[in-house]
Amino acid sequence: MGEHGCAGSTTRDTHTAAVRVPAQARAADVGRERERGVAAGDSLAAPAARGEHTHSEPPMPSPRADSARPVVQRASVRGQILDALRTALVAGELAPGEVYSAPVLGERFGVSATPVREAMQQLAIEGAVEVVPNRGFRVVERGTRELAELAEIRTLIEVPVMLRLARTVPAARWAELRPLAEATARAAASGCRATYAESDRAFHRAVLALAGNNQLVRIADDLHRRAQWPLVGGPASRGRADLVADAAEHAALLEALAAQDLPVVQSLVREHFAGA
Template identity: 75%
Template sequence: MKQGTQGSAGTGIPDAPARGSRVPPQQRAADVDRDRGRGRGRGLADGTGDVRGEHTHSETPIPRPRQVLQRPSVRGQILDALRTALVGGELTPGEVYSAPALGDRFGVSATPVREAMQQLATEGAVEVVPNRGFRVIERGARELAELAEIRALIEVPVMLRLARTVPAARWADLRPLAEGAVRAASSGCRATYAESDRAFHRAVLALAGNEQLVQIAEDLHRRAQWPLVGGPVARGRADLVADAAEHLALLDALAAGEWDVVRSLVQEHFAGSA
């Protein structure tokens, strides 16, 4: 998750503004009229943008400077946190979660949680349950196998073409990402490794110069990382390390132009990365 101001729940999500903030009382009409009268002839604003006592009809209005606010996106941070909880098994398939309850968990209002959950609904991770919240989609082994097949149909031809056209030095530039994935796998955290795994595949496919391809493959990859219903919460550390080691082997095969090895490694990687 992106770094941000520490919230009350210690999640890195800024706390929601305190409720019950006082609103300054509105000025009475009589006071407004009195102030307007005092301002005549002295150039005081009358509250409507006009200025009394000055001839301004021939002047070009000067716009007020707009303050540029630089602040992290709460919705984006919540979306990252929910994706991490989903991959890590903290959000159980089949369970319904309400936006207010999740908001309390993250120390924010229900609004950014609801918006983030709507995004997850468009991605197929959850479904809307009217008047209750959002249910985590229950996925089986068949769906996972279908995703692996689609990923192979898309990525294998691209990687084979890249193996023929990309210089070996370019593949060497991606080695730090592959080594980072190995370190992430060694931590045993499924969510941490999932992000590193996607980063590596994203960097490889980016060499094709097709942004639409990268986005579609990213979406399929993310869906393939969601946990199965009734399955283990997380794969074992040894499984993650073995999966990450395939990245290094794939780089070696791509640099050497070993097309059959590339095809075999990619297909096996897709089938075993769920």
């Protein structure tokens, strides 16, 4: 997979961008990971023994030949794999309805199946995948109704908060968020959904953070992440024009917030969530 899951995109616009995991590690690293997996009772040599078939899986794009391949640190391997899988999900590289086994994904990332399985279990908790006994994990198939429900919930939570912030936050504070809005515009121009998804969430987190409620930020970010998952039967990614239009609404929202124009703030947020 290329940077952010999109070939040719290497620009990072936020400090929260996911750390990419190389699809192929050095032979020595792979050997050590395999030894750890065997020691933990997770056999890579015979994945079928875990009941996970490794055949007939949809292919995932191979990494670019010139992409950077940092050495995966043992302490952070699970987190890096989780970030990589989330990026692959948003980019459409993990297709809705398809089943993926941890051993096969582990080979593609150059690690043992254990951290992949742990990362997939986290995605199952988040609702992105579901466990398929003796096979692996199936990417959940989502339709437009679920996306509309998420938009409704986000509106119910965030609109009142943003209206309150518009009345209380000085205009200078909103000006400080302009670089994040500009970052979303650059990410949208790249045409890479995964790159845009990261910068989009970073912008919304920064806006909501001004409310001083960490639980609000966490819950809203989780809903936002779910809204970014691809739909079954839909395109693998939104077009560049759609992303650019979505990003432009961020700058307009900041202007409305700074001007304390409450009707415009409410309208922009509702339309932004519905369009996403």
